[in-house]
Amino acid sequence: KNEVEQSPQNLTAQEGEFITINCSYSVGISALHWLQQHPGGGIVSLFMLSSGKKKHGRLIATINIQEKHSSLHITASHPRDSAVYICAVGIIQGAQKLVFGQGTRLTINP
Amino acid sequence: EPEVTQTPSHQVTQMGQEVILRCVPISNHLYFYWYRQILGQKVEFLVSFYNNEISEKSEIFDDQFSVERPDGSNFTLKIRSTKLEDSAMYFCASKWTSGSDTQYFGPGTRLTVL
Numbered sequence A: 001k002n003e004v005e006q007s008p009q010n011l012t013a014q015e016g017e018f019i020t021i022n023c024s025y026s027v028g029i030s031a032l033h034w035l036q037q038h039p040g041g042g043i044v045s046l047f048m049l050s051s052g053k054k055k056h057g058r059l060i061a062t063i064n065i066q067e068k069h070s071s072l073h074i075t076a077s078h079p080r081d082s083a084v085y086i087c088a089v090g091i092i093q094g095a096q097k098l099v100f101g102q103g104t105r106l107t108i109n110p
Numbered sequence B: 001e002p003e004v005t006q007t008p009s010h011q012v013t014q015m016g017q018e019v020i021l022r023c024v025p026i027s028n029h030l031y032f033y034w035y036r037q038i039l040g041q042k043v044e045f046l047v048s049f050y051n052n053e054i055s056e057k058s059e060i061f062d063d064q065f066s067v068e069r070p071d072g073s074n075f076t077l078k079i080r081s082t083k084l085e086d087s088a089m090y091f092c093a094s095k096w097t098s099g100s101d102t103q104y105f106g107p108g109t110r111l112t113v114l
Helices: none
Strands: A004-007 A010-014 A019-025 A029-037 A043-049 A052-056 A059-064 A069-074 A083-091 A098-100 A104-109 B005-007 B010-013 B019-024 B031-037 B044-050 B053-057 B065-068 B075-079 B088-095 B109-113
Touching (some): A010 A019, A019 A083, A019 A104, A029 A069, A043 A069, A098 B031, B010 B019, B019 B031, B019 B109, B075 B088
Parallel strands (some): A010 A104
Antiparallel strands (some): A052 A059, A083 A098, B031 B044, B031 B088
Protein backbone atom coordinates (compact mmCIF):
# COMPACT_ATOMS: atom_id res chain seq x y z
CA LYS A 1 0.00 0.00 0.00
CA ASN A 2 1.35 3.42 -0.95
CA GLU A 3 1.97 5.74 1.97
CA VAL A 4 0.92 8.75 -0.11
CA GLU A 5 -1.95 8.59 -2.59
CA GLN A 6 -2.94 11.36 -4.95
CA SER A 7 -6.03 11.81 -7.08
CA PRO A 8 -6.67 12.25 -9.85
CA GLN A 9 -3.59 10.94 -11.70
CA ASN A 10 -4.43 13.06 -14.73
CA LEU A 11 -6.57 16.16 -14.97
CA THR A 12 -7.44 18.18 -18.06
CA ALA A 13 -9.41 21.40 -17.73
CA GLN A 14 -10.21 24.58 -19.57
CA GLU A 15 -8.56 27.88 -18.79
CA GLY A 16 -10.33 29.63 -15.95
CA GLU A 17 -11.60 26.51 -14.22
CA PHE A 18 -11.16 25.87 -10.50
CA ILE A 19 -8.81 22.93 -9.97
CA THR A 20 -8.60 20.58 -6.98
CA ILE A 21 -5.97 17.90 -6.45
CA ASN A 22 -6.25 15.60 -3.46
CA CYS A 23 -3.67 13.82 -1.33
CA SER A 24 -4.15 11.21 1.38
CA TYR A 25 -1.42 9.74 3.53
CA SER A 26 -1.17 6.90 6.01
CA VAL A 27 1.96 7.65 8.04
CA GLY A 28 2.91 10.04 10.83
CA ILE A 29 4.19 13.24 9.30
CA SER A 30 6.01 16.35 10.38
CA ALA A 31 4.69 18.35 7.44
CA LEU A 32 3.10 17.94 4.03
CA HIS A 33 4.62 19.48 0.93
CA TRP A 34 3.10 20.38 -2.40
CA LEU A 35 5.62 20.47 -5.22
CA GLN A 36 5.45 21.36 -8.88
CA GLN A 37 7.43 19.45 -11.50
CA HIS A 38 7.92 21.07 -14.88
CA PRO A 39 8.23 19.17 -18.18
CA GLY A 40 12.02 19.47 -18.04
CA GLY A 41 11.98 17.62 -14.72
CA GLY A 42 12.83 20.37 -12.22
CA ILE A 43 11.01 20.34 -8.88
CA VAL A 44 9.83 23.51 -7.16
CA SER A 45 8.38 23.67 -3.67
CA LEU A 46 4.97 25.36 -3.57
CA PHE A 47 3.81 24.89 0.02
CA MET A 48 4.78 23.26 3.26
CA LEU A 49 1.87 22.68 5.64
CA SER A 50 1.52 21.22 9.08
CA SER A 51 -1.96 22.57 9.79
CA GLY A 52 -4.72 24.73 8.37
CA LYS A 53 -4.45 26.53 5.10
CA LYS A 54 -1.93 28.50 3.06
CA LYS A 55 -2.44 30.75 0.07
CA HIS A 56 0.01 32.02 -2.50
CA GLY A 57 -1.43 33.92 -5.40
CA ARG A 58 -3.96 31.67 -7.12
CA LEU A 59 -2.83 28.59 -5.24
CA ILE A 60 -4.41 27.43 -1.99
CA ALA A 61 -3.36 24.40 0.05
CA THR A 62 -5.29 22.91 2.95
CA ILE A 63 -4.60 20.07 5.31
CA ASN A 64 -6.75 18.08 7.72
CA ILE A 65 -4.42 16.31 10.12
CA GLN A 66 -7.17 14.19 11.72
CA GLU A 67 -8.32 12.87 8.35
CA LYS A 68 -4.76 12.68 6.95
CA HIS A 69 -5.84 14.54 3.86
CA SER A 70 -4.68 17.59 1.95
CA SER A 71 -5.95 19.45 -1.09
CA LEU A 72 -4.29 21.80 -3.53
CA HIS A 73 -6.58 24.25 -5.28
CA ILE A 74 -5.84 26.48 -8.25
CA THR A 75 -8.24 29.31 -8.92
CA ALA A 76 -8.67 30.87 -12.37
CA SER A 77 -6.41 28.23 -13.93
CA HIS A 78 -4.11 29.21 -16.79
CA PRO A 79 -2.22 27.16 -19.40
CA ARG A 80 1.03 28.05 -17.63
CA ASP A 81 -0.23 26.07 -14.62
CA SER A 82 0.16 22.89 -16.70
CA ALA A 83 2.66 20.71 -14.85
CA VAL A 84 2.84 17.68 -12.59
CA TYR A 85 1.80 18.47 -9.01
CA ILE A 86 3.29 16.23 -6.37
CA CYS A 87 2.27 15.72 -2.76
CA ALA A 88 5.08 14.64 -0.45
CA VAL A 89 5.13 14.06 3.29
CA GLY A 90 8.00 14.65 5.66
CA ILE A 91 8.40 11.53 7.79
CA ILE A 92 8.35 12.37 11.47
CA GLN A 93 11.20 10.04 12.42
CA GLY A 94 14.84 10.26 11.56
CA ALA A 95 16.16 12.51 8.86
CA GLN A 96 12.79 13.92 7.81
CA LYS A 97 13.03 12.37 4.38
CA LEU A 98 10.21 13.05 1.97
CA VAL A 99 7.90 10.30 0.77
CA PHE A 100 6.26 11.21 -2.51
CA GLY A 101 2.92 10.59 -4.12
CA GLN A 102 2.82 9.55 -7.75
CA GLY A 103 1.90 13.03 -8.94
CA THR A 104 -1.04 14.55 -10.77
CA ARG A 105 -0.49 15.61 -14.36
CA LEU A 106 -2.48 18.80 -14.92
CA THR A 107 -3.16 20.16 -18.40
CA ILE A 108 -4.96 23.46 -18.81
CA ASN A 109 -6.22 24.11 -22.32
CA PRO A 110 -6.67 27.67 -23.60
CA GLU B 1 17.99 33.94 -4.46
CA PRO B 2 20.21 31.03 -3.35
CA GLU B 3 19.62 27.79 -5.18
CA VAL B 4 20.81 24.20 -5.29
CA THR B 5 22.84 23.43 -8.39
CA GLN B 6 23.64 20.06 -9.96
CA THR B 7 26.11 18.95 -12.59
CA PRO B 8 26.02 17.53 -15.14
CA SER B 9 22.48 18.07 -16.34
CA HIS B 10 22.69 14.88 -18.41
CA GLN B 11 25.14 11.99 -18.10
CA VAL B 12 25.32 9.08 -20.49
CA THR B 13 27.42 6.10 -19.46
CA GLN B 14 28.03 2.47 -20.31
CA MET B 15 26.83 -0.27 -17.99
CA GLY B 16 29.49 -1.12 -15.42
CA GLN B 17 31.09 2.31 -15.45
CA GLU B 18 31.39 4.55 -12.41
CA VAL B 19 29.56 7.86 -12.33
CA ILE B 20 29.73 10.77 -9.95
CA LEU B 21 26.83 13.18 -9.74
CA ARG B 22 27.61 16.52 -8.18
CA CYS B 23 25.50 18.92 -6.18
CA VAL B 24 26.19 22.27 -4.56
CA PRO B 25 23.60 22.78 -1.81
CA ILE B 26 22.56 26.18 -0.50
CA SER B 27 25.51 27.46 1.49
CA ASN B 28 24.11 27.63 5.04
CA HIS B 29 22.09 24.43 4.81
CA LEU B 30 23.03 21.49 7.00
CA TYR B 31 20.89 18.58 5.77
CA PHE B 32 21.37 17.04 2.38
CA TYR B 33 19.40 14.47 0.40
CA TRP B 34 19.53 12.48 -2.80
CA TYR B 35 16.33 11.32 -4.46
CA ARG B 36 15.78 9.61 -7.77
CA GLN B 37 12.91 9.37 -10.23
CA ILE B 38 12.80 6.57 -12.78
CA LEU B 39 10.97 7.70 -15.90
CA GLY B 40 7.22 7.53 -15.38
CA GLN B 41 7.51 6.68 -11.69
CA LYS B 42 7.35 8.62 -8.47
CA VAL B 43 10.29 10.27 -6.77
CA GLU B 44 12.05 7.97 -4.28
CA PHE B 45 14.32 8.74 -1.34
CA LEU B 46 17.89 7.42 -1.59
CA VAL B 47 19.92 8.87 1.25
CA SER B 48 20.19 11.71 3.74
CA PHE B 49 23.42 13.22 5.03
CA TYR B 50 24.16 15.37 8.06
CA ASN B 51 27.29 16.27 9.98
CA ASN B 52 29.47 14.45 7.45
CA GLU B 53 27.74 11.14 7.76
CA ILE B 54 24.76 9.26 6.38
CA SER B 55 21.76 9.72 8.66
CA GLU B 56 19.36 7.47 6.77
CA LYS B 57 19.38 5.41 3.60
CA SER B 58 16.79 3.46 1.66
CA GLU B 59 16.91 -0.14 0.44
CA ILE B 60 17.84 1.21 -2.99
CA PHE B 61 21.05 2.68 -1.59
CA ASP B 62 23.14 -0.48 -1.63
CA ASP B 63 26.92 -0.99 -1.66
CA GLN B 64 27.13 0.36 -5.19
CA PHE B 65 26.17 3.82 -3.96
CA SER B 66 28.14 6.24 -1.84
CA VAL B 67 27.89 9.88 -0.88
CA GLU B 68 30.50 12.37 0.12
CA ARG B 69 30.85 16.02 1.04
CA PRO B 70 34.50 16.39 0.14
CA ASP B 71 35.10 20.09 0.57
CA GLY B 72 32.28 21.71 2.53
CA SER B 73 30.42 22.87 -0.56
CA ASN B 74 30.01 19.95 -2.95
CA PHE B 75 27.82 16.95 -2.16
CA THR B 76 28.38 13.98 -4.45
CA LEU B 77 26.61 10.74 -5.24
CA LYS B 78 28.78 7.98 -6.67
CA ILE B 79 27.51 4.87 -8.37
CA ARG B 80 30.41 2.41 -8.62
CA SER B 81 29.22 0.06 -11.32
CA THR B 82 26.15 1.33 -13.09
CA LYS B 83 23.31 -0.93 -14.14
CA LEU B 84 20.63 -0.32 -16.75
CA GLU B 85 18.09 0.11 -13.96
CA ASP B 86 20.07 3.05 -12.52
CA SER B 87 18.84 5.16 -15.44
CA ALA B 88 16.79 7.89 -13.78
CA MET B 89 16.66 11.54 -12.87
CA TYR B 90 18.66 12.16 -9.70
CA PHE B 91 17.72 15.12 -7.51
CA CYS B 92 19.77 16.66 -4.77
CA ALA B 93 17.98 18.61 -2.03
CA SER B 94 19.06 20.56 1.02
CA LYS B 95 17.50 22.25 4.01
CA TRP B 96 18.56 24.33 6.97
CA THR B 97 17.10 22.73 10.09
CA SER B 98 16.38 19.31 11.48
CA GLY B 99 12.68 20.02 11.94
CA SER B 100 9.88 20.69 9.51
CA ASP B 101 11.49 22.77 6.85
CA THR B 102 11.27 23.26 3.13
CA GLN B 103 13.67 21.13 1.14
CA TYR B 104 15.15 22.97 -1.82
CA PHE B 105 15.68 20.84 -4.88
CA GLY B 106 18.32 21.06 -7.54
CA PRO B 107 17.34 20.85 -11.23
CA GLY B 108 18.33 17.19 -11.42
CA THR B 109 20.82 15.10 -13.36
CA ARG B 110 19.40 12.77 -15.96
CA LEU B 111 21.49 9.58 -15.93
CA THR B 112 21.23 7.27 -18.91
CA VAL B 113 22.95 3.89 -18.64
CA LEU B 114 23.43 2.08 -21.97
